Amino acid sequence: MSASHHEEETHDMGLKVLSTSTIHPRVRTVQVSRPEAQDTTFLAATAKGLGVTLKHFARNLFLPMKKLAKRNAAGAPTDETWRNEIETVQYPEEKVTYPERFRGLHRLTLREDGNVRCVACMCCPTVCPAHCITIIPAETDDKGIEKKPAIFEIDELRCVVCGLCVEACPCDAIRMDTGMHARPVEDRADAIETRETMMGRGVRSIAVQGGEGPDWRAHGHEVTKTDVNR
Amino acid sequence: MKTLYDILDWPGTKWLFIVLALVMPLASLLTWAERRQSAMMQDRLGPNRANIGPVKIMGILHFVADAVKMIFKEDVIPANVHKGLFTLAPILALAPVLIAFCIIPFGPTIYPHVYTQTLDTYALATQPQNAMFADSIRLQMFQVDFGLIFYFAVLTLANYGGTIAGWASYNKWALLGGLRSSSQMMSYEVAMGMALMGAFLVTGSLEPGFIASHGASDSMSGSNPLNWLWLWQPVGLILFFTAAIAETKRAPFDIPEGEPEIIGYFVEYSGMRWGIFFLAEFIEIVFISSVIATVFFGGWQVPFLDADGFRVGGYVDQVNHISVGGWFRPLPHAIVTGLQFAAFGLKVILLCWFQLMIRWTLPRFRADQLMHLGWKLLLPLSLANIMVTALIKLLFMGGS
Numbered sequence: 259m260s261a262s263h264h265e266e267e268t269h270d271m272g273l274k275v276l277s278t279s280t281i282h283p284r285v286r287t288v289q290v291s292r293p294e295a296q297d298t299t300f301l302a303a304t305a306k307g308l309g310v311t312l313k314h315f316a317r318n319l320f321l322p323m324k325k326l327a328k329r330n331a332a333g334a335p336t337d338e339t340w341r342n343e344i345e346t347v348q349y350p351e352e353k354v355t356y357p358e359r360f361r362g363l364h365r366l367t368l369r370e371d372g373n374v375r376c377v378a379c380m381c382c383p384t385v386c387p388a389h390c391i392t393i394i395p396a397e398t399d400d401k402g403i404e405k406k407p408a409i410f411e412i413d414e415l416r417c418v419v420c421g422l423c424v425e426a427c428p429c430d431a432i433r434m435d436t437g438m439h440a441r442p443v444e445d446r447a448d449a450i451e452t453r454e455t456m457m458g459r460g461v462r463s464i465a466v467q468g469g470e471g472p473d474w475r476a477h478g479h480e481v482t483k484t485d486v487n488r
Numbered sequence: 489m490k491t492l493y494d495i496l497d498w499p500g501t502k503w504l505f506i507v508l509a510l511v512m513p514l515a516s517l518l519t520w521a522e523r524r525q526s527a528m529m530q531d532r533l534g535p536n537r538a539n540i541g542p543v544k545i546m547g548i549l550h551f552v553a554d555a556v557k558m559i560f561k562e563d564v565i566p567a568n569v570h571k572g573l574f575t576l577a578p579i580l581a582l583a584p585v586l587i588a589f590c591i592i593p594f595g596p597t598i599y600p601h602v603y604t605q606t607l608d609t610y611a612l613a614t615q616p617q618n619a620m621f622a623d624s625i626r627l628q629m630f631q632v633d634f635g636l637i638f639y640f641a642v643l644t645l646a647n648y649g650g651t652i653a654g655w656a657s658y659n660k661w662a663l664l665g666g667l668r669s670s671s672q673m674m675s676y677e678v679a680m681g682m683a684l685m686g687a688f689l690v691t692g693s694l695e696p697g698f699i700a701s702h703g704a705s706d707s708m709s710g711s712n713p714l715n716w717l718w719l720w721q722p723v724g725l726i727l728f729f730t731a732a733i734a735e736t737k738r739a740p741f742d743i744p745e746g747e748p749e750i751i752g753y754f755v756e757y758s759g760m761r762w763g764i765f766f767l768a769e770f771i772e773i774v775f776i777s778s779v780i781a782t783v784f785f786g787g788w789q790v791p792f793l794d795a796d797g798f799r800v801g802g803y804v805d806q807v808n809h810i811s812v813g814g815w816f817r818p819l820p821h822a823i824v825t826g827l828q829f830a831a832f833g834l835k836v837i838l839l840c841w842f843q844l845m846i847r848w849t850l851p852r853f854r855a856d857q858l859m860h861l862g863w864k865l866l867l868p869l870s871l872a873n874i875m876v877t878a879l880i881k882l883l884f885m886g887g888s
Binding site: 314 | 525527528529530531532533726845846848849850861
């Protein structure tokens with residue numbers, strides 16, 4: 259390494275290279291020489307920092323909310339220059355939109371006659387890593403599906419929200435697309451979701467499924483690739 | 489015979505008034521204001537939800553909720569602590585700060601018999617024994633010539649609170665915090681006293697009431713902002729302010745607490761015992777603000793408001809005792825004292841706000857940087873400030 263190279267580094271980093279190792283050129287003994295005033299008096303830097311924080315404080319204190327501008331989106335476009343910079347979302351009143359694949363509370367989808375689509379095949383309690391799904395099957399008169407869940411319970415305190423139950427379901431009977439959180443409860447027993455509450459959130463599914471109930475084919479629905487795959 | 493005025497002029501009444509009605513509410517509000525202000529500085533909203541029914545007022549009631557929470561929290565006293573000292577330490581931290589408030593003049597002297605009239609300053613100067621100036625109430629508890637020395641002496645005792653808490657807690661981190669606390673206090677007490685020495689030289693007095701009412705020079709009215717010491721002792725102001733922030737043990741000088749590393753001398757405290765340490769810290773902020781307002785910013789003086797009314801540019805003629813020149817607007821004594829009392833409160837609140845600004849702007853020092861700043865920078869600079877002030881006083885202001 260040449261001496262001139264050392265000079266350059268001295269200028270760049272405020273480092274004075276005292277000696278360089280013969281084994282590896284990057285191993286060096288250096289002397290740090292920052293301007294003394296910068297290390298000892300903090301006045302200039304303090305004033306600069308106070309300027310930054312004061313600007314934010316005054317702006318956020320005196321200017322109207324930025325979110326008001328967003329809410330007024332339907333009306334005339336509002337100027338965002340004179341809005342503050344507060345990013346807080348005030349949760350119960352304001353909510354952020356979740357991504358489409360957000361996994362929330364479970365729901366049990368319905369057949370067209372309003373019955374539960376689940377055929378109690380026991381795929382979901384088998385795959386569930388937290389063992390939070392309890393299904394007690396019962397016989398049904400519908401010879402096409404043979405079984406239905408007499409009891410379908412999910413313990414939301416044990417659920418790890420992995421979504422494997424939805425993946426495992428062959429009937430599109432259980433979904434996690436409600437976008438809802440598990441609600442806070444005072445009693446552990448209250449955290450158990452029953453068949454009825456999950457059906458209450460249900461929507462009708464048009465995925466292919468056997469059985470004798472009112473059939474999607476009867477309504478002249480064309481079979482699409484998506485339907486068949488589901 | 490005790491009259492109502494005697495009771496009002498009794499120091500105990502004033503202490504109850506200033507501590508219970510002004511300082512404690514302000515310090516409690518600061519706990520909320522600090523969180524709200526820091527949030528505003530960081531583009532957040534901060535605590536704004538505490539409410540009693542529909543009464544919300546920007547969440548100002550959070551300090552009530554905090555107090556209720558701390559009072560009802562479990563009071564844990566760990567095994568092996570020295571129970572006597574453990575119990576004593578919060579009191580030792582809180583009491584000196586409250587005692588020190590007795591030297592602060594939080595308003596002018598009130599003459600209750602003339603409160604509807606404009607104060608006759610000439611009569612007050614020549615015949616102070618006149619019946620209309622009787623029963624005066626001085627809004628300062630303890631008027632002594634060694635006022636600011638008394639404050640240093642008393643506030644040094646507050647240091648024992650932290651140190652004893654650290655020792656009595658039977659906890660290594662608490663002990664480290666206590667040691668750091670005492671070393672920081674010792675280092676900065678020196679620079680703090682020396683920084684104020686220049687102000688003593690300029691005014692020739694250690695009595696905060698005298699400094700507030702007279703200002704730096706006798707040739708100007710004490711209400712003239714140019715006569716306040718911020719202009720005459722700018723270096724002293726910056727040095728004292730720096731050392732005073734270090735005294736409150738808050739960031740950037742929060743080495744004794746050091747939340748990210750040792751938590752500090754009150755690591756073993758919980759509930760209201762911890763709350764008292766917390767409150768003492770905020771009362772100290774109010775106190776530091778009061779001292780700086782009194783010494784450097786004219787205390788209870790309103791700009792250009794003399795004892796008899798607003799006077800800009802003029803002066804009182806020594807022969808005819810009427811206001812000459814400039815612009816003069818006489819005001820009743822009650823309005824004058826009211827404005828001056830409010831001015832003191834406003835100055836204290838603004839200085840508290842500025843301390844919070846600094847606390848949320850600067851990162852914390854390392855322990856060695858702290859000592860470096862205290863001993864190698866603040867102390868020599870304050871000594872130089874004393875020398876320069878003394879030289880200027882000797883050469884240009886006629887010595888004495």
